[in-house]
Amino acid sequence: MQNLRRAYASKSGIAIASASTLMLTACSVGETVEDSSSSGQLRVMGYAGVVEQHYTEAVIEPFMEEYPDIEVEYVPSASSAEMLGTLRSEQNSPNTDVAFLDISIANTGNEEGIFQELDPEKVPNSENIEDSDSEIDGDFGPPVTFDNLVLLYNKEKISEEPTSWEALWSDEAAGEIIIDGAPDLQGMSLMLILNDIEGADYKDTVDPGIARLAEIAPDVQSWEPTPDAYTMINNGTGAIGVGWNARAQFYADEPDSNLGVAIPEEGSVFQTNSINLVAGTEYPEAAQTFINYALSPEAQQSFSETMYYAPANSEAELDNAVTARTATTPERLESIIDIDWNYVAEQNDAWTEVWRRDIIGG
Template identity: 40%
Template sequence: MPTRRRLLQTGLATIAMPSVLRAQSLSGQITLMSYSGIFQDNYTKAVVEPFLAANPGVKVNYAPGGTSAQMVGSVRAQKADPQIDVVIMDVTTSSIGNIEGLFEKLTPAEFPVLEELAPEARAAGGEFGPAVTFDHLVLVYDTQNLKPPITKLADLWRPDLKGQLALSAPPNIQGLALTAMVEKMEGGDHRKSIDAAMRKLKELAPSVNTFEPNPDGYSLILNGVVKVATGWNARSQLYGDQSNGRIGTLLPPEGSVFQINTINLTAGSKNRAAAAAFVKHALSQSAQKAFTERMFYAPTNARAQIDPKAVARTAAAPESRANMIPVDWNDILKVRDQWNNRWRREVISAAR
């Protein structure tokens, strides 16, 4: 007669078996497209490699996709014969892909992890791919060569910074976020008008060294080209550590804007099972914890238990949330071309 212990062991083995079988049944390869450089390096270590360890039959090819606009262009070009399975990109661009039918809708029935996400993470992608990271716009500056340091957004207009600024102009999302921030600084509301922002940014234009930082504002500071740039908090935190504090990060007291990256399952994926499994993993508590603690993107899984010291350096920190300007990126998408044209006509042209 079986012992109680043996019955218990058999029962536990039976319960565990489906997950083991699912991992063993996944095979083949998938292509993940997202940002290159420092993001690729850290996302591979924190998220991709643990997925591969749990699914030894699957190979993940990481395809550096350039900007979000370039990524959606790649997916669009392959619509009839998709070569990319999962894409992580900015929400303003993934929304375009959703409209064009490039990405799949995700249901809680197939993706139970959706129920663990923060409400704003679910809302970001609607019925499609949800937010996988949160971040916010910051000003980054050269702590060694900028005296006194900047302490607020309005400091960009300091006379001593003429020629020392790198701003990412629209359609780059940094420029869109900066527009909303400057409008608020001037007492306006970007949902009603950006006239005040355009006037103020036109005044700033002669001080701007470049409106297209290449490869990015952090590198231009480290190379001594400029002293202040627009940037993202997560990257600036990491660059600050790597540069022994040379890169400083300022969350402007006038307010900042959340940036959202969504994770998207390509419609017509040739290895949908493995691609769906990766999406579930990327949104899981363990993956969210690992990436937040490694690169300081705020988690979108509300149940992830993050080291408080890491949270304090992310967009999820209470002081960061308190300074966020409400921005509906789906609304911004509708006026993006208009804002882009106004920047070209009224701001960038004033720098010449």
């Protein structure tokens, strides 16, 4: 993460923008279009909900204006794990051309042959992508966005904006905590943050993080919030919890929202999404044109300013007001905890069992 820190620290106005997604124009059924760098029919798989709407508005629609002979259909999915499952099921005859999902899940796809390497000459914007070498082998899909874990709180139930993860242990939090538990990445990320605060290296042990979560387990109202933690805390079902900054900032901006967002002073972790070329796609040329556009400074800035994701392209410059609502201010970058998400993915099943035994079922 050092490269990312240097890239952001070198710019006074680097911000992360909120991403906006709309409905995409679907490809014409039954028509065959020749694949080239300027023509094709693409299906792009990504996250559902507000990400779908805003990614479509900020990235896909401008792309189709610039490349009118490349049609793009957005294929929404609930999670990275669901995307991987879908791509596995269609591996012998893929219906998807491009997918953006969590990098640890994407690396599993790389190993299984679901994704293929990019041609650097066809994706020149990948040269300006930060931290790609540390988490990706070869020329597989690079990072496209960064997000970070935050505290969510109901502004009517929590009297002051929290400044520390210790707010989860406050009297106001008692019985009203909402956390997506393991195997969800939010719960895993909170465990890693608390483990770091306790001075432990997660590659040696996560026992301190587990122990801290076990302390608040009796006050957790839900480990599987429905529909999600943002909604439950915003409507007052719960008082405090954790979530991802991009979605949290978006929901906090909605009219009459009671959702507050806090980036604790002890630091956070970055969650990385990568953008990937599906192996066996009928449109590899058009797909790499789209990936290159999605990695461009313009597309990165547009999506960031819509949903407060941090751009992966070091050339994307954001407004200071946007940066202030992300973890990419110079002081916050200094407290970001470096995580090897490939290692986390390898430990996921074992750690989930510990969660079930010592936290959720403790």
